[in-house]
Structures are given as structure tokens and as C-alpha cells.
Amino acid sequence: QVQLVESGGGLVQPGESLTLSCTASQYISSSSPMGWYRQAPGKQRELVASKSSITTDYADSLKGRFTISRDDLKTVSLQMNNLKPEDTGVYYCWTEIFVGASLREYWGQGTQVTVSS
Numbered sequence: 107q108v109q110l111v112e113s114g115g116g117l118v119q120p121g122e123s124l125t126l127s128c129t130a131s132q133y134i135s136s137s138s139p140m141g142w143y144r145q146a147p148g149k150q151r152e153l154v155a156s157k158s159s160i161t162t163d164y165a166d167s168l169k170g171r172f173t174i175s176r177d178d179l180k181t182v183s184l185q186m187n188n189l190k191p192e193d194t195g196v197y198y199c200w201t202e203i204f205v206g207a208s209l210r211e212y213w214g215q216g217t218q219v220t221v222s223s
Contacts, residue, residue: 108132108212110199115217118189122221126184128199128214133179138203140182141174144219146195154197155184189221 109131118124126142134140141156141163155164155174164172173185182199199214 108134108201108203110201110212110214112197112199112214112217115197115219117220117222119223120190120221122189123185123187124189124219125186126197126199126217126219127177128182130180130201134201134203136176136179138201140176140199140201142182142184143198143200144193144195145198145216146192149195151198156200157182186219189219191221193219194221195219 110128112126112128114124114126116124136159139156139158142154143151144154145151153165154168155172157174157176162174171186171188175183177183196216197219198216200211202209202211
């Protein structure tokens with residue numbers, strides 16, 4: 107069982123920056139993806155960014171403003187610049203790893219990001 111713990115959410119004004127961090131309870135292979143999803147009020151959860159040693163993916167609408175990094179085998183961060191009100195939502199850390207022969211997803215509890223003046 108992998109536990110993911112997010113930190114760094116909060117209230118910021120439009121145009122400001124924020125960095126989210128997520129730490130896993132065990133090492134996650136660099137070939138396994140770690141990343142971030144978000145869910146805005148009344149909307150479905152959507153991919154923000156994910157990163158592995160094989161590929162890095164971003165939501166098209168966020169390219170250039172958000173940067174994901176794998177700091178070590180337990181931590182993934184999300185640097186968010188020029189935040190907009192539409193970036194408001196709960197941000198979830200995510201990973202997908204093999205447990206035996208099965209591919210399993212794990213989620214953090216979420217951290218709230220609010221962008222408002």
C-alpha cells in the first residue's frame with residue numbers, strides 16, 4: 107500500500123506562484139509515473155501533469171505555466187506560475203505502479219488551491 111501526502115496548497119492571488127509537493131511512503135521507480143490531477147468544483151478530475159523516466163505529460167492548457175519535477179524516488183513537485191482563478195481546485199498526487207502482475211493506482215488525499223483576488 108503506497109501512501110501519498112501532498113503539501114503546499116493555499117490561497118494566492120491571480121498572477122502569483124505556488125509549489126506543491128508530494129511524498130510517497132515508499133520508493134517509486136523512476137520508470138513509474140508520478141503526477142498531479144486536479145478537480146475543480148462541479149467538474150471532473152483532470153490530469154495536470156505526470157512524469158516518469160520515459161515521458162512527461164502536461165495538460166495542453168497548462169503547458170508553459172506549470173512544471174513538474176521528480177526530486178527523488180519518493181517526491182514529486184509541481185511548480186505553478188501565473189496562476190489564474192480557473193486553476194482553483196483540489197490537487198491530487200497520483201502514481202501508478204505494478205503490484206505483482208497488477209497495475210495499481212494510488213492517490214493522495216488532495217490539497218486545496220484557491221486563486222482569488
